[in-house]
Amino acid sequence: MIDKEEIEDLTQAHEEDFILNVGPQHPSTHGVLRLKIKLQGETVTHIEPHLGYIHRSIEKMCEASSYRNFIYLTSRMDYLSAHMNNQACAMVVEKGLQLEIPKRAKVIRILMSELTRLASHQLWWACTGLDLGATTPFFVGFRDREVILDIFDETCGSRLTMDYNVPGGIMFDIHPNFQKNVHAFLKGFKKNLPEYHQLLTGNVIFQNRTKGVGYLSPEDTISFGCSGPTARGSGVSCDIRKWQPYDGYEDVQFNEVLETAGDCYARYLVRMREMEESVKIIEQLIDNIPEGDFQAKTKAVLKLPKGEFYSRVETARGELGVYLVSDGTSKPYRMKFRSPNFSNLSALREIAVGGKIGDLVANMAMLDLVIPDIDR
Amino acid sequence: MKFLIEYIGTIFKSLGSLWNGMRLTLYYFFHPKEIHTQQYPDNRDTLTLGERFRGEVVMPHDENNEHKCTGCTSCELACPNGTIKILYKNVVDETTGKKKKAIDEFVYHLGMCTFCNLCIIACPTDAIKMSHDFEHSTFDRKSLTKILNKPGSKLMKGVE
Structure with a gap:
């Protein structure tokens, strides 16, 4: 590792600098992200996404x-x-309409989002393995x-x-086989974990490739606005499900996963343990889905009152915020999404500069970037 | 000497952890029945899809060539991409003799459809539904624009 002051010097023009473009079509960037990297030997001295x-x-x-x-x-x-993502948007509209959704819809929403989180983490784990060989x-x-x-x-x-x-609420009621299939999945997944x-x-x-690689300090985590497993790997507690429970997360028992090492391995462990927590949440709810309507009655054309509305959810990658400005008509006046990946990507320079080019792939994999979320 | 022992120890530890992973790989190599891969083009006949699967929008007709679409444009308004377009014609009602609006063509652009299901839940008469066809690829883009009501079809009696 070289110290920070030296890095600042290396970002200036240097005779032995080597500029390398990773992407936009590079398998390890998981999408069309282009990284302009300045190298000195094998050491990364500057990264520009x-x-x-x-x-x-x-x-x-x-x-x-x-x-x-929308x-x-x-x-x-x-x-x-x-x-x-859909849940956050539905929530912001419900906030504007001051609509209380039925309990059954809330529970099914939580079940579906935890299943989505599991699917997302499984795909991340699979691709991390492939990235690292x-x-x-x-x-x-x-x-x-x-x-x-x-x-x-x-x-x-759809899948x-x-x-x-x-x-x-939700579009349809759950399928009659839903509970049976989820039980079968949980049984299989617990065996496979x-x-x-x-x-x-x-x-x-x-x-060897992840321990001590890509250190991100808690201070940097906060100043870059990182969220999700990236921040929790550095010991920053930021789980929206705990801090600002939505759609009935306050009634569910689960732990916020925290690691303090701040390196790639810590981020890996956070996600692995988060899968266990998701299994815990699903197990609590799957047999206790309350009876009742799955959808509150709404008008055919929705009109929000004038004002600003904000809702936030914890996606598999961090905090998603939806900000909506309404002018009283049937269409939003302004929408703004605070996407977790954009903030997590901004910390990449802090993570990867000073390390080796080979570690860049591990750093990228542990950030778990989804590029369409960054660009929107 | 201590360094040498540590070095050789690391080698054996690494080999052990490699064997740990390779053991699982070999297990699946010799137990192909536990692998979940579907041999897709070969298993077309036995392929089962969920009943809510979203293939493409279709308009079911009964044996008298009648459909349920009144032309209320709920689906057209609900569609986020302008996939659906309803064209009208005037028909004379047989019993009262008055002129009445009815659908001429229910145009559906499959190429613009995102299969979000919003048109299906917006329809008050259940005139359209999602079929299970999912092999949409074609050589000609024009064939993606479909007219869902069959020629000569009319509105089912009793549907308002």
Whole structure:
């Protein structure tokens, strides 16, 4: 490691500097992210992320669509936690309408978001293994994720971009087989989780590549606005489900996972333990889904009163905030999304500069970036 | 000497952890029945999809070539992308002899559809539903624009 002052000097022009472009089509960036890297030998001295390759102006498109329609757009932001994105948007509309949604809808929403979190973390684990050179984790992770996607397919109608939330509750009631299938999944996943640790966590190569690599201090975590497992790996408590419970998370018993080491391995462990917590939440709720309506009655055309509304949820990657300005018509006047990946990416320079180019892949993998969420 | 012992110890520890992972890989190699892969194009006949699966929008007709669409444009308004367009014609009602509006063509642009299901839940008469077809690829873009009501079809009696 070289110290910070030296890094500042190296960002200036230097005779032996080597500029390397990683991406936009690079497998380890998991999407169309372009990183301009300045190298000296093998040491990374400067990183500049270039965005805009998948910009679709979702915020502007939301302003052109009604309060029922804009929700489906947001599942295309962070597609791996599509349900939580939709939930945040449905919540902000419900806040504006001062609508209390039925208990049954709340519980099903939580169940679905925890299943989405599990699916997202499984995909992250699978791709992390592949990024660091292990092929089998990819297949093992996708095997368990497939079971969850089949559950989504049966209940919501689609596998990834589910569009299951509507203002006032959820789109359909759960499928009759839902509880049976979730129980079967939990049984299988609890049996398979030790396999995850057997394959990757205990591996010497994996530990050498992640332990002590990519240190992020708690102060930097806060100043960059990181959230989710990235921040919790540095010991910063920031779980929205604990700090500002929404949709009935206050009634569920679970622990906020915290690690204090701040390196890649800590971020890895946070996500692995978060999967166990998600299993815990699902187990508490799956047999206690209250009876009743799954959707509150709403008008055909929704109109929000004048004002500003904000809602926040904990997605699989961190805090998603939805800010909505209404001018009293049937369309939003302004939408703004505070996406977790954008803030997490801004910490990449702090994490990777001073390390080796080979560690960049591990650093990127442990940030768990989804590029469409950064660009929107 | 101590360094040498540590060095050799690390080698054996690494080999042990590698074997730990490879053991699982080999287990699945010799137990192919526990692998979940679906052989997709070959298993087309036995492929089962959930009943709510979103393939494409279709309009079911009964045996008298009648559908349930009144042309209220609820689906057209609910669609976020302008996928659906309803064209009208005037028809003479057989019993009263008055002129009445009815749908001429229910145009559906499959290429613009995002399969969000909002049109289906907006429909007050359940005239449209999602089919289970998912193999949409085609050589000609024009074939993605579909007219959902069959030629000569009319509104089912009793549906307002």
